[in-house]
Amino acid sequence: MVRGIEAAAKGMITLSDKLDSVTNNLANISTPGFKRIIQNVSESENYPVNRVFLQSDGGRAPFMGYLGNGSEISTQAVxxxxxxxxxxxxKFDVAITLNNNAFFQVxxxxxxxxxxxxxxxxNNNDELVTQDGYPVLSSANAPITIDGQNVVISSDGSIQVDGQQTDTLGIVSLDNPSLIVPQGSNLYNYNGQVVNASxxxxxxxxxxxxxxxTVREMVDMIALERAYESGQKAIVTEDNETGQMLSQFRI
Known part of the structure; x- marks a missing residue:
């Protein structure tokens, strides 16, 4: 009985974590360049059980098999x-197209x-920065300074100011989504090898x-909330059955 309560509780924690992820996705519907987080849930390791349970009539029922240990977040990817x-x-807004793995560096x-x-x-130093003030890096991993009025950013990321090429946006490829880690402020870290994008x-x-x-995330949210409620009901049921078993126990 206790194992069942533990498994249900662990499952509810997992559902709560996944619900937080869905909520975060919905909160960033209007955030430019935001990428939704995908979390996959799997069953935890099962444990072998060889026990004898008391029945309501006072008899004993042997049980041999496996009991689940709840669910957990198995993988997370962008x-x-x-x-x-x-x-x-x-003139300072830019979007990357064609290559979904390509990112700006800041x-x-x-x-x-x-x-x-x-x-x-x-910024005040004529450096190209994000809305949070972080310098955007060039292909040489240096801040980009734009001192002029006529700014043209070409399709290859090269920057011309008043007719003179001054720099090139540093655009790199993050090829493994499972190694991309959200850092907040619409920024990501990468635990793999970073290469120049093409x-x-x-x-x-x-x-x-x-x-x-929006529709997909709302459907997921409703399903998660219902699953969470089912976990709550399972805990109540397990708790009631445990109480009944203890009240019938005889030494």
Whole structure:
């Protein structure tokens, strides 16, 4: 009985964690370049059981088999499918197309991080930065300075200012979604090998939209909430049966 309660409780914790992920996806529907998080749930290891249970009539019933130990998050990955394109006309807005594994590089206090959010601007030092003020890095892993009025960002990421090429956006490829780790602020860390991206196209004056599908996430949320309620009912049932068994126990 206790094992059943433990398994149900562990399953509810797993469902709660997955519900948090779905909620976070929904909260970022309007975040440029946001990629939804996918979590897969699997059953934990089963334990062999060889016990004797008391029956309501006082008899004893042997039980041999396996009892589950609840569920757990087995894998987590970033969904790299492309979002839509939004035309903004801003000369500092850029979107990466054709290559879903390609990311911009930005410098943060915790090291280089990666993003698909090309909603950039200039700081007081004329450096190209994210909305949180993190410098966008060039192909040479250096901050990009834009000192001029006429700014053209070509499809290969090269930057021309007043007719002169000054820099190139540092765009890299993160090829394994399971190694991409969300860091907050629409940034990601990568636990694999980072390589220069190829076969991509940069569009100036556009932003990539979030790839979150509202209907899909809402359906998942409802299913998770119902499964969580089922876990609660299972715990109550197990608790009641345990109480009945103890009340009938005779030494």
């Amino acid at each position: 969904d790299l499918s492309a979002g839509g394109l939004e035309h903004t006309s801003s 410098q943060t206090p915790n090291g280089i991080r990666y993003t698909r959010d090309g909603n950039f601007t200039l 076969n991509f196209k940069v569009l100036q004056g556009y932003l990539e939209s979030s790839n979150v599908n």
